[in-house]
Amino acid sequence: MGRNMRVAGFVVLMMAGLALSASAADPVYEKDAVLGVWKTEPNDNGDYSHVEIYLADGKYSGRIVFLNSPVFLEGDEGGTAGQPRSDFKNPDEALQGRPLLDMDLMYGFSHNGKNKWEDGRIYDPESGKEYRCKITMKDPDTLEVFGYVKVAFAKLGRDTIWEKVDEGE
Numbered sequence: 001m002g003r004n005m006r007v008a009g010f011v012v013l014m015m016a017g018l019a020l021s022a023s024a025a026d027p028v029y030e031k032d033a034v035l036g037v038w039k040t041e042p043n044d045n046g047d048y049s050h051v052e053i054y055l056a057d058g059k060y061s062g063r064i065v066f067l068n069s070p071v072f073l074e075g076d077e078g079g080t081a082g083q084p085r086s087d088f089k090n091p092d093e094a095l096q097g098r099p100l101l102d103m104d105l106m107y108g109f110s111h112n113g114k115n116k117w118e119d120g121r122i123y124d125p126e127s128g129k130e131y132r133c134k135i136t137m138k139d140p141d142t143l144e145v146f147g148y149v150k151v152a153f154a155k156l157g158r159d160t161i162w163e164k165v166d167e168g169e
Contacts (some may be wrong), residue, residue: 029137031111034060038143038162045069050165052106060109060117060135064100065090089128100125106133122147131157140164 034053042048050066072079080087085100098163109120115137122133123145131147132155141164148157 002083012143025112027137027139029140031113033137033140034109034111034117034135034143037165038062039165040162048102052163056107059132060120061104061110062106062122063102063104065102067101070101076090087125087128089125091128109133109135109149 023069032055035055037050038052040048047067047069049061049064049068052065053060053062054111055061070085072081072083072085074081079086086096087098087100087103088096090096090098103125105125106120106122109117111117117135117137120133120135121130122145123130131149133145133147136144136146138161143162143164144159145158145162146155146159148155150156
């Protein structure tokens, strides 16, 4: 075997080894590990929610089950003080009055067999926009939620960290 063939073979083996070690580094979680209630990261105003992820028709979805600020405050944009927070930025006028509490905001996720739930959608009530989304379980108590748009071959978006809520919270 010539020197170039040996070098090429070595490079292929190195790349295969790197690919195996990278995939081995991903933890593996059962598909239902994502089920439960998760605390969202606070926004700029300090507001956060709890989202219950549940299974429906073989796909994973999520709904808001708690808001730390459940009613509009005096001077809040989009609502009357003391009234339940609503989806006032939704582009569909028929949905603008719906309450945020108990609202479904994510749907269509499938487990990839490791630590990700993919091919889902997530709605952002702060912007009134829906995004593609994937969820990565970092550990049993931490999710990374990445909402994005695809531009050519790139995924542009932002990620946020959600923490598992204990039953007593």
